[in-house]
Amino acid sequence: MIKFFKISFLFFIFSLMVIFSLELFARFKKPSWHISDQEIGWKLKYNFFHTYKNYDQDGNLYYSKFITNEDGLRVYGKEYSNLKILIIGDSFTADPYAGNDEMWFSHLSREIKEYTNKDVTIYAGGGGGYSTLQEFLLLKKINKKYDYNFFILQFCSNDFGSNLFEAETSGKNFNQFFKRPYLGKNEKIFFYDSFFANLFKTKLIGESRLFNKILFLFSSYKKNKPINNINASLIEKKSIDITNILLLKIRKLVKSDNAYMVNCDNSSNGPNKYWKLIAKNNNFIPLDLPNKEIDKALKKKENIFFSDLGHFNNYGNKIYGKALFKQLKTYQNFNF
Structure with missing residues (x-):
């Protein structure tokens, strides 16, 4: 019996060493650009710089210099402009x-500068997998600090589902719904409450590269499983309703008269x-030309994607x- 406990103890110590080594390797090889946040769920690291090694859809290597400021925003352009x-x-x-120099917003900045001969500063924030509520909460945090002439909300189709608790729990996207806040009844913000959800909201586990990878792989496995007892049309309606509420909250917070989506x-x-239609209903001007140009590139089978093809x-x-600039200048005179 003593020998059994000794072997078990040694195996436990060895397993911890392996996990610790794998975690250190993962953090060194590709450090996360996110940190945990008790209010938003997660956010970009502040004062962070790292050059990431990336591959495009054809396997070609390229490097991305990723930089954030003291508020976790990616900045492009001069400090004063x-x-x-x-x-x-x-x-x-x-x-x-x-x-930062190759993002869509930096190309937008260069186009505006060439067109107006004015210096342009871009403040770009958010986070991978953000919902509209998380974008609202981030805007609420930084809105008073930053002066801006106009605002752009970058939306995505999966935001509808991300905004609705029922949709996310049904989809089993553990990596996100364990950690993100949701808007509930009476517009009260809440988090998913379970042992594992609370565990993954801790700094130790929530920022672990290894555990997040395991959670992502498990989510991918569950995502491919059929979902039962879900009224798709009801879920769609609810997701639209809550997205409308959240977009209105953002629009009321935006200090500028000029807001685009x-x-x-x-x-x-x-x-x-x-x-x-939803953008217009909430006083955003929707700009869809970028999507159309991307569709043209897809038809031509051009190399436009990162290796994940998304x-x-x-x-x-x-x-x-x-x-984006080509369409934006039809609405915006840039006379500030």
Whole structure:
């Protein structure tokens, strides 16, 4: 019996050493750009700099220099400029699939500068997998600190589901619904409450590269399983309703009269077919030309994606940013 306990203890110590070594390796090889946040769920690291090694859809290597300021915002342009733009979004804005100098917002900035001969500063914030509520909470945190001439909300089709607790729990996207806040009855904010959810909201586990990878793989496995007892049409209606509420909250918070909305996805599936109408209903001007230009590139089978075939590489960001400026200047005179 004593020998059994000794072997078990040694095995336990060995397992801890393996887990610790794997965690250190993962953090060194590809450090996370997110940290835990008790109010928002997670956010971009502040004063963070790292050059990420990326591959595009054809396997070509490229590097992305990812930089944030003291508030966890990606900044492009001079500190003092004539024109300032605040952008909040999800992984298409906040994640390092392209460096700060190659993101769609940096291409937008360069196009505006060339057109107006004015210096432009971009403040871009958010986080991978963000819901509209998380974007609202982030805006609420930084809104008073930053002056901006106009605001852009970067939306995506999956935001409808991310905004609705029932949709996310049904989809089994553990990596996000364990950690993110939701808007409940009487517009009260709540988090999913369970042992594992509370465990993954802790700093030790929540920021672990190893445990997050395991959770992601498990989520991917569960995601492919059929979902039973779900009224799809009811879920769609509820997701639209709550998205409307959240967009209105953001619009009321925006200090500028000029507020725009772009979408990383031009699909007409589910509630996403209503995104432009929903944007207009909440006093945002929807800009859809970037989606159309991306669709053209897809038809030409151009290399526009990161290796995950979902996010834009440098070239995809360039197409998106240039198209955004082309449509934006039909609404915006830039006379600030």
